[in-house]
Amino acid sequence: MTPATTADLEGVVRDAVLQALAARGLAVDETRAHAHAGHDRGRGTRPIALLEAESPPHAHGRQSGSEYCTHCGGCMEPAVYEREARRTPASTDEMIQRLDRFTELVWRAEPQDITRLRQLSRPPMGRMPGVLYANFNLFWLGENLQTLRDKARAGSIPVDHLNEMLAAACLRSAIRLSKWKLLDVIFLLSDVVGFAQRTGCASHEEIRVLVEHLLLAVDRVQSWVDRMIPWHRLDAELEPLP
Numbered sequence: 477m478t479p480a481t482t483a484d485l486e487g488v489v490r491d492a493v494l495q496a497l498a499a500r501g502l503a504v505d506e507t508r509a510h511a512h513a514g515h516d517r518g519r520g521t522r523p524i525a526l527l528e529a530e531s532p533p534h535a536h537g538r539q540s541g542s543e544y545c546t547h548c549g550g551c552m553e554p555a556v557y558e559r560e561a562r563r564t565p566a567s568t569d570e571m572i573q574r575l576d577r578f579t580e581l582v583w584r585a586e587p588q589d590i591t592r593l594r595q596l597s598r599p600p601m602g603r604m605p606g607v608l609y610a611n612f613n614l615f616w617l618g619e620n621l622q623t624l625r626d627k628a629r630a631g632s633i634p635v636d637h638l639n640e641m642l643a644a645a646c647l648r649s650a651i652r653l654s655k656w657k658l659l660d661v662i663f664l665l666s667d668v669v670g671f672a673q674r675t676g677c678a679s680h681e682e683i684r685v686l687v688e689h690l691l692l693a694v695d696r697v698q699s700w701v702d703r704m705i706p707w708h709r710l711d712a713e714l715e716p717l718p
Contacts, residue, residue, distance in 0.1 A: 575689040610656040614698035617649040628683040643672035
């Protein structure tokens with residue numbers, strides 16, 4: 477894959493995530509939606525493919541590793557989905573309620589995102605590299621959020637700037653996680669980005685509290701991913717290359 481092609485694919489994924497954060501004015505590819513109807517019968521709401529309003533030709537039919545359908549491994553669908561149209565939270569308390577509900581859902585049993593990740597295989601990588609990348613993508617999101625929390629505690633950066641930084645960190649992480657089909661996490665992060673951009677926290681204390689609730693949600697998902705990795709076997713059987 478040439479650098480130009482890679483840049484194109486990165487741009488397509490970025491545009492898809494940005495669309496999920498827009499005012500829900502989405503262009504839906506009905507052809508792809510019907511093609512996947514068979515995968516989604518009996519599983520509740522069918523995912524809706526998000527596309528650019530006027531997608532360039534290279535955005536369709538490409539054989540990108542980040543676009544494989546997780547159900548059959550062959551057909552194509554975008555890596556970001558809209559489950560239902562939801563308005564932007566009107567207050568920090570409402571955003572925290574969504575974060576806490578997500579944490580509750582992923583706390584006791586393996587989340588669907590993790591089940592989906594177990595099934596994801598990318599030739600020629602196979603399954604393990606995707607699990608490792610997803611683990612570290614979530615880990616570094618947590619590290620970035622801790623930095624934001626520390627800055628909010630210190631109160632040395634204006635609140636508006638911290639809101640902007642929070643949106644940027646979550647958006648970047650959503651783009652990265654879209655490669656590993658962590659759809660529920662992406663949708664949660666899109667809520668946070670929309671809130672930070674349109675409503676925003678009003679004080680350093682609100683940002684600190686919001687980030688701590690988001691940390692709890694993200695770290696719980698990361699712990700599910702981390703437990704999939706056989707660290708002891710990797711250390712016993714593999715040696716770093718010279």
